[in-house]
Amino acid sequence: MTFYGWATIFGFVILLTLLALPFGRYMAVVYSGGRTWLDPVLGPVERLLYRIMRVDAGEGQNWKQYAKSLILFSLVGWLLLYFILRTQTLWDFTGLNPLHYHSMPWNVTFNTTSSFLTNTNWQYYGGETTLSYFSQMAGLTVQNFASAAVGICVAIALIRGIVGRSGKSLGNFWSDVIRTCLYILLPFSILIALVLIFQGSIQNFTTYLHVSGLTSGGAQTIAMGPVASQEAIKMLGTNGGGFFNVNSAHPFENPTGFTNLFEMLVVLVIPAGLVFCYGRICERPRQGYAIYATMMLMFLGAVIVCYVAEAHGSPAQHAAGLHTGVIHGSSGGNLEGKEQRFGIAGSALFDVVTTVTSCGAVNSAIESFTGIGGAVPFANLSASEVIFGGVGTGLYSILLYVLLAVFLGGLMVGRTPEYLGKKIEAREIKLVVLGLLLTPLAALFSTALAIAGRAGRASISAVGSGPQGFSETLYAYLSQANNNGSAFADYTGFIQPNAGNLGSHGVTFADLVGGFTMLFARYGPILFALAIAGSLAGKRISPPGLGTMRTDNATFVVLLIGVIVLVGALTFFPALLLGPIVQGLTGHLYS
Amino acid sequence: MTALKRQLIPAITLMLALILLLGILYPLLITGIGQLAFPGNSNGQQVHLDGKLIGSKLIGQQFTDLVYKHGKVEMSDGEPVTTPDPRYFQTRPSGTVPADNAAATTFANLGPNDLATKQAIQANIKSYLQQNAKYDPGLTAAKVPVDAADTSASGIDPDISQANAWIQAHRVAAVRGLPVATVMALISKYTGGRGLGFSGEPTVNVLELNLALNRITKGTQ
Numbered sequence: 046m047t048f049y050g051w052a053t054i055f056g057f058v059i060l061l062t063l064l065a066l067p068f069g070r071y072m073a074v075v076y077s078g079g080r081t082w083l084d085p086v087l088g089p090v091e092r093l094l095y096r097i098m099r100v101d102a103g104e105g106q107n108w109k110q111y112a113k114s115l116i117l118f119s120l121v122g123w124l125l126l127y128f129i130l131r132t133q134t135l136w137d138f139t140g141l142n143p144l145h146y147h148s149m150p151w152n153v154t155f156n157t158t159s160s161f162l163t164n165t166n167w168q169y170y171g172g173e174t175t176l177s178y179f180s181q182m183a184g185l186t187v188q189n190f191a192s193a194a195v196g197i198c199v200a201i202a203l204i205r206g207i208v209g210r211s212g213k214s215l216g217n218f219w220s221d222v223i224r225t226c227l228y229i230l231l232p233f234s235i236l237i238a239l240v241l242i243f244q245g246s247i248q249n250f251t252t253y254l255h256v257s258g259l260t261s262g263g264a265q266t267i268a269m270g271p272v273a274s275q276e277a278i279k280m281l282g283t284n285g286g287g288f289f290n291v292n293s294a295h296p297f298e299n300p301t302g303f304t305n306l307f308e309m310l311v312v313l314v315i316p317a318g319l320v321f322c323y324g325r326i327c328e329r330p331r332q333g334y335a336i337y338a339t340m341m342l343m344f345l346g347a348v349i350v351c352y353v354a355e356a357h358g359s360p361a362q363h364a365a366g367l368h369t370g371v372i373h374g375s376s377g378g379n380l381e382g383k384e385q386r387f388g389i390a391g392s393a394l395f396d397v398v399t400t401v402t403s404c405g406a407v408n409s410a411i412e413s414f415t416g417i418g419g420a421v422p423f424a425n426l427s428a429s430e431v432i433f434g435g436v437g438t439g440l441y442s443i444l445l446y447v448l449l450a451v452f453l454g455g456l457m458v459g460r461t462p463e464y465l466g467k468k469i470e471a472r473e474i475k476l477v478v479l480g481l482l483l484t485p486l487a488a489l490f491s492t493a494l495a496i497a498g499r500a501g502r503a504s505i506s507a508v509g510s511g512p513q514g515f516s517e518t519l520y521a522y523l524s525q526a527n528n529n530g531s532a533f534a535d536y537t538g539f540i541q542p543n544a545g546n547l548g549s550h551g552v553t554f555a556d557l558v559g560g561f562t563m564l565f566a567r568y569g570p571i572l573f574a575l576a577i578a579g580s581l582a583g584k585r586i587s588p589p590g591l592g593t594m595r596t597d598n599a600t601f602v603v604l605l606i607g608v609i610v611l612v613g614a615l616t617f618f619p620a621l622l623l624g625p626i627v628q629g630l631t632g633h634l635y636s
Numbered sequence: 637m638t639a640l641k642r643q644l645i646p647a648i649t650l651m652l653a654l655i656l657l658l659g660i661l662y663p664l665l666i667t668g669i670g671q672l673a674f675p676g677n678s679n680g681q682q683v684h685l686d687g688k689l690i691g692s693k694l695i696g697q698q699f700t701d702l703v704y705k706h707g708k709v710e711m712s713d714g715e716p717v718t719t720p721d722p723r724y725f726q727t728r729p730s731g732t733v734p735a736d737n738a739a740a741t742t743f744a745n746l747g748p749n750d751l752a753t754k755q756a757i758q759a760n761i762k763s764y765l766q767q768n769a770k771y772d773p774g775l776t777a778a779k780v781p782v783d784a785a786d787t788s789a790s791g792i793d794p795d796i797s798q799a800n801a802w803i804q805a806h807r808v809a810a811v812r813g814l815p816v817a818t819v820m821a822l823i824s825k826y827t828g829g830r831g832l833g834f835s836g837e838p839t840v841n842v843l844e845l846n847l848a849l850n851r852i853t854k855g856t857q
Contacts, residue, residue, distance in 0.1 A: 049837075052834040053835050056834050056835070057835075090657075094653055097649050097653070098649045099645060100646045113643060114643055114646075114647070117640075117643050117644060117647040118647045120647070121644075121648050121651045125651055125652075125655070171740060171741070171742065173740065173741065174739070174740045182659050182660065182663045183655050183659035183660060184659070186658060186663065187654050187655050187658050187659040190654065191651075191654060191658075219650065222650070231657075231658065231662065234662070235665070235666065238666045238670075239673075242666070242669075242670040242673075242674050242677050243673075243674055243677065244677075245677050245681065246677070247677070247678055247679065247680045248663075248666055248671070248678045249670075249671070249678055249680075250667065251679070253739055254680065254682065254689065254692070255689070256682075256689050256690055256691045256692070256697070257688050257689065258690055258699075259690055259691065259697070259699060259724070259843070259846055259847070259850075260698070260700060260701055260724065261700075261701050261702045262698050262699075262701050262702050262718035262719075262721075263690075263697045263698045263699060263700065265695070265698075265736055265739070266737075266739040267680060267692055267695055267739065268741075269679075271663045271666070271667055273666060273670065273678075274662060274666040274667070275663070278658075289741050290740070290741045290742055291741040291742065291743060291789060291790045291791065294741075294743075294788075294789035294790040295790050295792070296694040296695060296696075296792065296793075297680065297694060297695075301831055301836070302828075302830050302831030302835045302836020302839075303831030303832060303835060304831070305831065305835060306831050306835035306836075307831075359748035359749070360748060360749055361746070361747075361749065361750060361751075361754040362753075362754075362757060362782070362785075364754045365755075365757035365758045365761065365785070366761065366778065367761065367777070367778075367780065367782060367785050367786075368779070368780075369782060372781065372799055373798075373799060374781070374797055374798035374799030374801075374802060374838075375781040375782060375783060375798070375799035376782075376837050378782065379782075379786070380782040380783050381744075381746055381748075381757070381786040381787055382731075382743055382744060382745070382746065382786070382787060382788075382789050383786070383788070383789050384788055384789045384790060384793050384795075385728065385783050385788070385795040385796060385797055385839050386793075386836050386837060387836050387837070388836055388837035391835060391837070392789075407789075408789065410744065410745055410789050412743065412745040412746075413743070413744070413745060413746050413753075413787075414748065415748045416748055418748075419748070506745070511749065511750075512749070513747040513749065533745075534742075534743050534745055535745040544739065544740055628747075628748065628749050631749065634749055634750060634753075634754055635749055635751060
């Protein structure tokens with residue numbers, strides 16, 4: 046561990062808080078329909094879209110109508126993306142397929158389409174050997190925006206349900222999704238993409254470069270493409286699907302120590318900003334601060350454990366006789382599968398940032414993390430992505446936990462639980478519990494299925510020996526169920542002997558089970574969150590009394606953390622014992 | 637049915653509009669600005685030498701020589717056999733096939749508790765010692781910096797740590813007949829700092845360093 050390592054971590058936390066506060070304020074303005082400085086430019090575009098779509102943006106929707114619009118929008122998006130990916134060579138006329146890559150097989154395409162629709166961005170394929178520039182832009186980049194927008198819309202709808210004073214309207218889905226794309230995602234993506242190019246990311250449509258190298262053995266081919274534009278929304282929308290196979294470890298995606306910090310801030314700015322945005326919309330900023338404190342405490346715990354474990358080094362390194370302490374000119378630690386420019390702290394922090402959110406981008410090989418370091422992303426995923434979480438998904442998921450904590454607190458003091466003046470009754474609690482249990486259910490069920498049969502075990506790599514094989518499998522389905530997308534990357538669903546997909550085939554079991562897991566664990570909780578929003582929207586607000594339990598003080602923060610940890614631990618502890626914990630406790634090497 | 641149709645029209649039109657706006661216009665706009673404002677970066681910081689494109693500053697490459705046998709390049713498993721060129725600083729171990737393959741990047745995915753990982757690290761240490769111990773007699777396995785023995789993440793890491801560069805400096809200086817101090821001075825010249833002064837680790841860009849070395853020893857060799 047080094048001074049600079051800790052400086053990276055705490056410097057990041059301070060910068061994030063400073064950025065998220067104004068960002069939350071800005072989002073509150075956007076979703077209350079207020080005027081922003083972008084109105085003169087984007088107002089006409091917004092109104093043009095409403096006109097060609099023939100919708101009245103002012104027309105309120107109840108939760109069922111809101112959900113129906115959301116599902117149809119996603120369904121159309123799914124079909125169009127599947128079509129674009131399966132007809133890759135059809136678009137050669139655009140000149141955006143310089144290497145004439147063929148389409149992926151149907152099963153891998155099913156998995157990829159479901160993955161980008163659900164903001165998971167789980168990738169069985171490697172970008173530079175599989176996809177044309179056209180597929181990356183018109184296919185994946187678009188869903189990077191759209192899936193992020195859908196997540197944010199659900200959070201906003203739930204907020205409206207909680208604070209709504211009359212009627213059943215949760216707002217208008219079409220208006221919400223368009224305003225999210227136009228006023229939040231697009232302008233900031235442009236800014237971020239330009240910063241990335243300024244730092245060294247590439248943005249071009251040329252074919253791959255053939256370079257001769259400085260020495261006779263140095264010849265190589267370098268993949269090119271419109272990287273920065275996709276990288277920007279990949280981080281801002283907590284998507285995480287890399288342009289290249291090695292994701293944010295690739296120097297073109299994440300060229301410097303500065304971009305590493307910058308990309309981490311970009312990942313968390315919306316999830317953290319939304320918490321403050323919530324406090325503002327419900328006119329109780331302290332509610333937002335309490336949730337922020339909850340998230341930040343759990344976040345710091347995860348980062349510290351991960352950094353200490355990675356700085357210590359791995360059993361394999363020590364067995365090989367490598368010294369992993371800090372020496373002059375080197376940070377030491379478990380640098381296996383990590384880049385020099387990020388170092389140990391920059392890799393551990395990035396890993397936590399992208400696994401607490403549904404981002405799932407990686408700048409280092411999670412498979413090569415130490416047992417305990419690798420258990421941290423497991424724990425983050427087991428907490429169901431409520432520590433900041435994905436854009437929107439994080440806020441609506443933690444609000445479900447807040448309602449559960451309020452209910453448990455109410456039971457303890459023997460009063461009808463209330464949240465912000467609204468009574469929480471049997472119907473809401475049933476929906477909350479169902480909504481919270483869907484994701485773990487999907488994760489554990491598909492892991493069990495994959496471990497039990499030969500079809501599932503076919504995806505485990507040769508390296509995945511001993512508990513590592515179980516870890517790979519559990520991580521794969523935990524990640525897909527949480528719509529995260531990071532991976533113990535040796536778990537495979539796509540066999541590709543050559544770049545360009547000729548002769549390639551998918552592992553149907555892993556592709557389909559993964560695809561359905563993602564869809565189920567994305568849209569299931571969304572429907573429950575909207576149903577709760579609808580149920581709360583119609584309730585009367587009663588004035589706070591003497592016995593009302595406060596939800597904006599330290600006691601409640603502790604209660605909330607307790608509930609999150611308890612649910613996560615009870616659900617996942619037995620499974621975690623079999624994989625990462627065994628690895629963390631043993632110095633034994635498996636062959 | 638009509639209610640469904642009324643919802644389908646906005647879903648389809650909006651999705652098509654987003655493809656046009658976010659999938660086509662947005663990347664074109666960024667490409668336009670990028671190519672105008674930062675053409676070098678947008679195209680991958682290409683390095684040309686004597687009219688030839690020899691690499692990218694951001695992409696690690698191999699500084700090795702092809703091995704010839706009976707006048708032909710020796711092949712193994714379809715890839716040419718190479719040997720590290722002692723005149724040049726060497727990049728980190730790479731998990732791609734062949735090493736430093738920037739057209740198909742991949743993690744090495746070596747697990748923390750795997751015997752294979754131990755063996756890979758041992759092999760890297762051995763090869764590092766073979767290259768450098770002759771010129772830096774104090775060098776032992778325990779003194780090998782982690783970045784020289786551990787595989788990088790991208791497989792095309794363009795940088796090495798300062799400690800790694802300082803060790804290799806002895807070899808490079810001896811082979812090129814340069815004073816070690818000259819090589820050390822070049823290393824500090826091509827060492828990049830941390831982001832904002834605190835984020836990440838200092839880096840020595842191997843390609844830039846090797847190019848600079850060639851510039852000073854040009855003519856003497």
